[in-house]
Amino acid sequence: MLYQLLDVVVTLINLFGIGIVFWGFVVAAIGFIRVKLHHHRVVYFLKEASKIRAVLGTYILFGLEFMIAGDIIHTFIKPSQEDLIVLVTIVGIRTVISYFLGREVDQARQDQIIKTG
Template identity: 25%
Template sequence: MESMLHEIAHYVALAIEVIAIAVIAIGAVEAVFGLVRIGIRSENPDRDRRAVWLNFARWLVAGLTFQLAADVVNTSFGPTWHEVGQLAAIAAIRTFLSYFLDREMREKSELQQPQAERSH
């Protein structure tokens, strides 16, 4: 019974890892197209480039979240210290990216508010 549960967990984790790869790949393709579009025609390339990178960062955070979920499933049965270390590293990277992405998005929305609203 336990070996069957391990086998199921392995396939669940594998499916989640495939989703993580797909999410990151989609984000990367979208970022490349966005950068090409900016290179071809953009009135404000710095602002547009920043928006592309912020969007790509969102995709990365989503991908890392799926990766973290896969690692949790993989380490649910007697994890080794190596597996726990990998899990902690992915969680730290995801947390770090999320924190700075949230901060960057807040700054961007503050910059986009009309000047009159910011002075109140």
């Protein structure tokens, strides 16, 4: 019974993470379309595109954290060597993605501070 409940919790955590990433895509897509439709100057577009990328990257990072948490809980529920290998692989890939995406988001924010400061 407890394992079934935890399976549901893991599914909800993963769905929440996916929802965050999807919401970030929607926010970024709307921002991109708005900028593209209303502003035709390349310099302004590039500045706004950098902001949009930072926002999308932040949502992706946040969503990935939930998905990693779900994977960790899932492995504790049903520990097997195969599940552990899959977990290490998934967490490794997501951690690398998170690291580089985080650096890109930080760089975009620094660029924005420099441009506006």
